[in-house]
Amino acid sequence: MGLHPGPLVTAVETRVAPFSSPAWLDRQRISTPLGWFPEHAEQRSTWRGPGADLVWVLIRTDDPALYGIGQTRGGMVAEALIARHLAGLLVGTPALEPSRTVAILRRAAAPYAAGGTTEMAVGACELALWDLAARAAGLPLFRLLGGRDGPLPYYVTCADPAAAAGLEPELLDGAHTVKVPMAYGPADGAAGFGRNVERVAEVRSALPAGVGVSVDCFMSWDVPYATRFAAAAAPHGLDWIEEPLAPDDVAGHAELRARCGPVRIAGGEHTFGLRAGAALITARAVDVLQCDVTWCGGLTVARTLAELAAEHGVVFAPHASGTQPWALHLLAAAPPGALAEVMAGVARQPTVPRPSSDPGVGVDPAAIGFAMGTS
Structure with missing residues (x-):
């Protein structure tokens, strides 16, 4: 019998959250590549479409308490690549081998051509795997990366x-x-x-x-x-x-x-x-x-x-x-x-930035709509 590879990925879930409508940059005039077209010069919300929407990725394992969460943009376009292709490659893989797993994802996504959607989708999965690895270690991600607090x-x-x-x-x-x-x-x-x-x-x-x-x-x-x-x-x-x-x-x-x-x-x-x-x-x-x-x-x-x-x-x-x-x-x-x-201009008053000291990156999946439990 071979050694158990540790926790295995059992599921990949996605959520899309509209980003464009509440963003102050979409409600005022800013210079954009469409500034030459009067119908699109005043607000970029007239042309940006669903590609600006956030995509959340939750990777679960056979240990119900161990999971990881990632994020990207690209809306339903990036979500489709994750949910309908990359998720199938992730399920069943060792959860604590992000480098090897991402190499597989990136090569499998090569036929879509290099560029935004491919890198967004693969990157979101990798962020979730790093979050998962830090949670497994009981460390904030910056500690796992050799970083400093403050x-x-x-x-x-x-x-x-x-x-x-x-x-x-x-x-x-x-x-x-x-x-x-x-x-x-x-x-x-x-x-x-x-x-x-x-x-x-x-x-x-x-x-x-x-x-x-x-x-x-x-x-x-x-x-x-x-x-x-x-x-x-x-x-x-x-x-x-x-x-x-x-x-x-x-x-x-x-x-x-x-x-x-x-x-x-x-x-x-x-x-x-x-x-x-x-x-x-x-x-x-x-x-x-x-x-x-x-x-x-x-x-x-x-x-x-x-x-x-x-x-x-x-x-x-x-x-x-x-x-x-x-x-x-x-x-x-x-x-x-x-x-x-x-x-400055988001809902809450901005503060001096610092990373969370909680295990992983400090994001609670339940707070963004994922069903979390012990089974």
């Missing part, structure tokens, strides 16, 4: 200048930079350009001298526009320009970074997989890497990118990490200099 360095994202002016002093004092979305892009001409610069000046007036101002462009600008903006906004303490270009335009990012110093270039939120994230780093195309831990392909992809970023002097600042327990645990184990993103 508050994390961070920056703050705000809906608009008014939100920036309303930040609690304790939160503002520790922020490395405060970021706001830009409302306009190249399609909006000189008037829109001027309003963008005015927004930076307004935020600057609300912040202490030591806190920078950064802007988010949501993949909607081009190299000439961003270059002109960097020059115009630099006197107002512009720190970084985030996602000015399409995520696969590595050469464009590198050109922009060369043109815009000392203003920094941030990006990577919409890159998927290790190769795409690494390309931005090794081409010296970004100063700040912002891959999303729940989208980019999983914890191992994000952890590898964090280490590569540190080797190249790039700040690792994963997207929306303040709202993602897996990302906070990873940041607690990341090389020095990494930043969490704190979202």
Whole structure:
């Protein structure tokens, strides 16, 4: 008789939670790639669709007390890949061998082509397996990763200048930079350009001298526009320009970074997989890497990118990490200099980020609609 491999996966369950409708970024004008089309320029809720919805993944084992939970986006599209394909590969596998299991999932998903949906689906399963492994060890995930307890360095994202002016002093004092979305892009001409610069000046007036101002462009600008903006906004303490270009335009990012110093270039939120994230780093195309831990392909992809970023002097600042327990645990184990993103404008007052000290990542599956019991 062979040795028992430990707990086995017995079931994979999914839940989709609408994300778009309550998000403040969907209720105001921000510059997006669809800014050239008037019917979609005012609100991105007109075009984003179900792909913005959250997908929760619960992996159960033959030990009723042992389970793991993961998360991604991609809505019903990503959920279909998990529930109708990957779940069948997970059931019956050793629950405490995440690296081997994820290798199987990624290779099995290869026919769908590399990119967002594939990496989202595989990554969500991997996050659940890491949560499960930490629960099995009785440790918070950051301890399993060799990390440290305590508050994390961070920056703050705000809906608009008014939100920036309303930040609690304790939160503002520790922020490395405060970021706001830009409302306009190249399609909006000189008037829109001027309003963008005015927004930076307004935020600057609300912040202490030591806190920078950064802007988010949501993949909607081009190299000439961003270059002109960097020059115009630099006197107002512009720190970084985030996602000015399409995520696969590595050469464009590198050109922009060369043109815009000392203003920094941030990006990577919409890159998927290790190769795409690494390309931005090794081409010296970004100063700040912002891959999303729940989208980019999983914890191992994000952890590898964090280490590569540190080797190249790039700040690792994963997207929306303040709202993602897996990302906070990873940041607690990341090389020095990494930043969490704190979202101001969500339902509760933002606080200084730190990972949970509970076993796993600290998410209660019952709180998000999974039926939990002892049998």
